[in-house]
Amino acid sequence: MNVRSFCHYEKIMSEANFHRGEHTRTKIIRAAHDLFVKQGYHGTSMRQIASQADIALGGLYNHFEGKEDVFRAVFLEYHPYHEVVPALLAAKGETVEQFVRNGVNRIYEALDDRPDFLNLMFIEIVEFNSVHTNELARELTPVQLKIVERVREINLDKLRPIPPLMLVRTFLGLFFAYKLTEIIFAQPALPEFSENDLDYFINIYLHGILKGNDKLQMDVG
Amino acid sequence: MNVRSFCHYEKIMSEANFHRGEHTRTKIIRAAHDLFVKQGYHGTSMRQIASQADIALGGLYNHFEGKEDVFRAVFLEYHPYHEVVPALLAAKGETVEQFVRNGVNRIYEALDDRPDFLNLMFIEIVEFNSVHTNELARELTPVQLKIVERVREINLDKLRPIPPLMLVRTFLGLFFAYKLTEIIFAQPALPEFSENDLDYFINIYLHGILKGNDKLQMDVG
DNA sequence: CCTACCGATCGGTAGG
DNA sequence: CCTACCGATCGGTAGG
Known part of the structure; x- marks a missing residue:
């Protein structure tokens, strides 16, 4: 698992929150993977990924810098x-x-x-x-x-x-x-x-x- | 060259216009090919294709039914x-x-x-x-x-x-x-x-x- | 009546 | 992690 350097605003984090965050990140990557391989990169929207991962659109950007960053994580993980x-x-x-x-x-x-x-x-x-x-x-x-x-x-x-x-x-x-x-x-x-x-x-x-x-x-x- | 079955409304057409139309179609396909292979399908806009082919956006739709139709033609031609x-x-x-x-x-x-x-x-x-x-x-x-x-x-x-x-x-x-x-x-x-x-x-x-x-x-x- | 386009704009969505 | 939005741009179509 990677360091959660994407959480710029969190200076201190409890163990529980850390694991919750990791789980969310994993959910996003799995959701994004499924959509990317089915629909392509530009054919998949951040809203679709958010929806599939059961979080709000804005929440994606707590874990990833942007769309390319999501793809990069999916690519390296899968x-x-x-x-x-x-x-x-x-x-x-x-x-x-x-x-x-x-x-x-x-x-x-x-x-x-x-x-x-x-x-x-x-x-x-x-x-x-x-x-x-x-x-x-x-x-x-x-x-x-x-x-x-x-x-x-x-x-x-x-x-x-x-x-x-x-x-x-x-x-x-x-x-x-x-x-x-x-x-x-x-x-x-x-x-x-x-x-x-x-x-x-x-x-x-x-x-x-x-x-x-x-x-x-x-x-x- | 394919039959120009995409022009449903044309019952009669002069030779000169036919060849002008064919030339434009060829230009569009070449432009679209270059953009698609560089940028992907969803990464390429109809506006870019039109611009690269030196025609107006609306003009594309005299030759193709839509974006997928353009790609299909590019794929078959190249x-x-x-x-x-x-x-x-x-x-x-x-x-x-x-x-x-x-x-x-x-x-x-x-x-x-x-x-x-x-x-x-x-x-x-x-x-x-x-x-x-x-x-x-x-x-x-x-x-x-x-x-x-x-x-x-x-x-x-x-x-x-x-x-x-x-x-x-x-x-x-x-x-x-x-x-x-x-x-x-x-x-x-x-x-x-x-x-x-x-x-x-x-x-x-x-x-x-x-x-x-x-x-x-x-x-x- | 036609072909080949134009400028403008439609309803929706993009990444952020 | 959410709601509420932004500047811009998307594919496609209107009348002329």
């Missing part, structure tokens, strides 16, 4: 890295293939509750020219290093020569490729893509990073 | 499929690898002038819940079939068993993976990613779809 980084660090397996499949499963399950996590990133890119994304990238540099270290611990004998960071980047790219092409190709009227579509992406990726003629353990293709 | 589909159909090569590399180059060059083509798709997804994307997907079904036919003409001996449509989908996913992870990982303050980053994605993809132990002709990894 960014998928909260799920993705622990999943990457916790992934286990004896071979690279097992590691990748385990990592995919962990991430897939962690993001399953939030099918619209991409919307948050898209809003940030189009409405704020990725300024918060860049801010986050700077802050997460040590985390990147930690992940790279973790990758180096794996037995990479069977891996083609690919820099660890590029390995992580292409791995995450897998999900973007899958999700975005699903949106592009999908036609709600027609029968859905089969459920093992993601498997094609995974297997192509695994064949792509592994050496030569080893057959994958759980190949579907 | 969607990357205009560049991507011809590039895919025109790709040449004697091996799958040559085909893929040629296709990548054609698409890369065609989209080079429009680094923000993703923004248009992102706005559509977050602001309109992909309704225009779905509309487009339905209209482009025959085009999909044409591309799949084209893929079948290629010598696919060296290819792992992957359905042609999945081949096309993962191929396009390549660009999304590259572009989006570039945004996520990039830090303007730090030295840029090297210029051959895309090559890693391409080579992983090629290794991923091709059989066994064949060495790629132009491998960098």
